[in-house]
Amino acid sequence: MYGLQLKDRCINIFVPMKAIKEKHSLAMRWCHWVNFPILTIMIWSGMLIYWANDEYSITIFGHTFFRFFPDWFYNTLKIPFRLSEGMAFHFLFMWFFTLNGIFYILYTTISGEWRELAPKKNSFKEAWQVLLHDLHIRKTAPPQNKYNAAQRIAYTAIIIMGIGSVITGLAIYKPVQFYYLTWLCGGYHFARILHFALTLGYVFFFVIHIVQVILAGWGNFSSVISGFEVVNENLHPAIEAPQPVAETHQPIINAENEDEKAE
Amino acid sequence: MKKQNKKIKKELTVEQKISRRNFISFTSFAVLAAGAFEGWRWLYKSPNEVAGITAGAHAPLRRALNKTEIFFRRIAFSENHLVKTYPKSMAAKHVRVNSDIGVEAKKKFDPATWKLQVNKKGGEVLQISLQELMALPKTEIIYDFKCVEGWDQISHWAGVKFSDFIKHYQLDDYAKMQYVGMETPDKAYYVGLDMPSAMHPQTLLAYEMNDKLLPLQNGAPLRLIIPVKYGIKNLKRIGTINFSNIRPKDYWAEQGYDYYSGL
Numbered sequence: 001m002y003g004l005q006l007k008d009r010c011i012n013i014f015v016p017m018k019a020i021k022e023k024h025s026l027a028m029r030w031c032h033w034v035n036f037p038i039l040t041i042m043i044w045s046g047m048l049i050y051w052a053n054d055e056y057s058i059t060i061f062g063h064t065f066f067r068f069f070p071d072w073f074y075n076t077l078k079i080p081f082r083l084s085e086g087m088a089f090h091f092l093f094m095w096f097f098t099l100n101g102i103f104y105i106l107y108t109t110i111s112g113e114w115r116e117l118a119p120k121k122n123s124f125k126e127a128w129q130v131l132l133h134d135l136h137i138r139k140t141a142p143p144q145n146k147y148n149a150a151q152r153i154a155y156t157a158i159i160i161m162g163i164g165s166v167i168t169g170l171a172i173y174k175p176v177q178f179y180y181l182t183w184l185c186g187g188y189h190f191a192r193i194l195h196f197a198l199t200l201g202y203v204f205f206f207v208i209h210i211v212q213v214i215l216a217g218w219g220n221f222s223s224v225i226s227g228f229e230v231v232n233e234n235l236h237p238a239i240e241a242p243q244p245v246a247e248t249h250q251p252i253i254n255a256e257n258e259d260e261k262a263e
Numbered sequence: 264m265k266k267q268n269k270k271i272k273k274e275l276t277v278e279q280k281i282s283r284r285n286f287i288s289f290t291s292f293a294v295l296a297a298g299a300f301e302g303w304r305w306l307y308k309s310p311n312e313v314a315g316i317t318a319g320a321h322a323p324l325r326r327a328l329n330k331t332e333i334f335f336r337r338i339a340f341s342e343n344h345l346v347k348t349y350p351k352s353m354a355a356k357h358v359r360v361n362s363d364i365g366v367e368a369k370k371k372f373d374p375a376t377w378k379l380q381v382n383k384k385g386g387e388v389l390q391i392s393l394q395e396l397m398a399l400p401k402t403e404i405i406y407d408f409k410c411v412e413g414w415d416q417i418s419h420w421a422g423v424k425f426s427d428f429i430k431h432y433q434l435d436d437y438a439k440m441q442y443v444g445m446e447t448p449d450k451a452y453y454v455g456l457d458m459p460s461a462m463h464p465q466t467l468l469a470y471e472m473n474d475k476l477l478p479l480q481n482g483a484p485l486r487l488i489i490p491v492k493y494g495i496k497n498l499k500r501i502g503t504i505n506f507s508n509i510r511p512k513d514y515w516a517e518q519g520y521d522y523y524s525g526l
Contacts, residue, residue: 020281084518085519088320088324176491226284
């Protein structure tokens with residue numbers, strides 16, 4: 001009622017109203033962007049190490065589909081004969097990788113942000129619907145908070161993978177001193193395979209991640225740097241109140257609220 | 264009056280807030296990214312260490328390797344941590360020969376006239392024959408031999424425990440020093456070992472492999488088996504043993520590898 005009365009006296013302008021929506025905390029952005037170059041260096045130096053005994057391949061029923069890695073790949077990236085250099089880089093950046101990871105886990109746990117990240121009971125079912133939606137098979141996506149179900153699973157999995165890399169890494173780095181970790185990873189030999197497989201997992205994650213980021217657009221990408229997204233609140237009329245502002249300020253807010261209720 | 268007016272801050276519009284926050288965050292991001300890139304370039308292009316006991320690694324990376332060694336020796340190393348052992352049936356029949364530096368087939372070498380030389384203080388040299396060593400208590404080990412390249416192989420060795428050897432020849436005072444150095448008779452290959460690793464209960468002066476005297480290419484007549492180190496430290500054909508409080512020279516540490524190379 002009050003709203004209607006006000007509207008008679010005011011000019012309604014239905015323009016898109018920009019608003020700042022907080023999205024990523026500074027700690028989150030810090031961890032993300034610190035991790036990116038560190039993980040790149042870890043993967044690169046890891047390949048310098050792997051080259052010295054590049055025995056893995058995808059072989060099914062005796063047929064080798066792919067060998068890690070073909071010579072052109074090694075030569076393009078200048079990988080051969082750099083084992084000692086690879087180890088020296090790997091064993092320095094492992095510290096930064098681990099510390100950044102520990103900081104991230106502590107932060108998400110203490111701040112409560114893990115609630116937005118951890119998969120929920122129905123996340124696995126919903127993730128399938130998200131996938132179908134992303135592939136344009138399903139029209140609607142399930143409702144979500146900060147992250148959708150697929151993101152929750154992916155962003156939690158990547159942390160578990162990170163922990164896995166540190167554990168399998170320690171298991172092959174100090175298999176005698178950390179014999180219990182080596183045992184946990186199924187022995188020295190298998191721990192190296194796991195360590196390698198996890199790295200393939202990162203590359204797979206990276207490819208999907210990049211595609212999704214491109215599809216999600218600039219605003220989404222920008223928010224990982226700025227922390228906020230710009231949203232349009234164009235459903236609510238912006239009301240230009242008559243002067244003086246101070247006196248009519250309060251009723252205007254009420255009017256807006258009433259409009260909202262009416263919708 | 265005018266001064267006071269200036270002090271009153273106008274509240275920023277949403278647009279202003281957006282551009283202001285974008286400016287701050289993107290500028291900081293660019294500055295940090297540039298800093299990280301410059302830091303990486305500095306590290307990647309950093310000159311090699313001054314050649315000495317260690318050589319061939321970027322100077323900052325060598326410092327990191329040495330610091331990391333100290334860290335892991337403090338928090339993890341214990342002579343109670345034993346390398347995992349296996350049943351004899353799992354030992355490889357064909358033991359991999361990965362390097363012949365110092366034991367090249369074309370070099371003249373007669374195991375029959377060989378004697379182990381232990382350099383003592385004041386120029387005194389202890390000469391020990393293989394028969395004398397074989398008269399000492401024999402210790403066997405079947406364990407997973409690990410190469411710095413990344414491969415591993417379960418192999419079977421037997422010989423004199425290094426700590427038994429120290430006791431028998433009353434070298435206890437020497438074992439209080441920090442390092443042991445070992446060299447091939449032709450001085451082409453040499454390793455330096457920290458004393459705790461050398462005195463580890465599984466470190467052997469081995470003369471047998473798979474229940475037979477060592478073949479020449481596996482290090483006859485006497486080789487080092489030090490399961491708490493990578494293969495590069497497992498010197499074949501020991502000629503001389505020295506004790507020192509400073510790091511003895513080490514073949515692979517001169518090629519950019521970690522001096523400690525402990526597992």
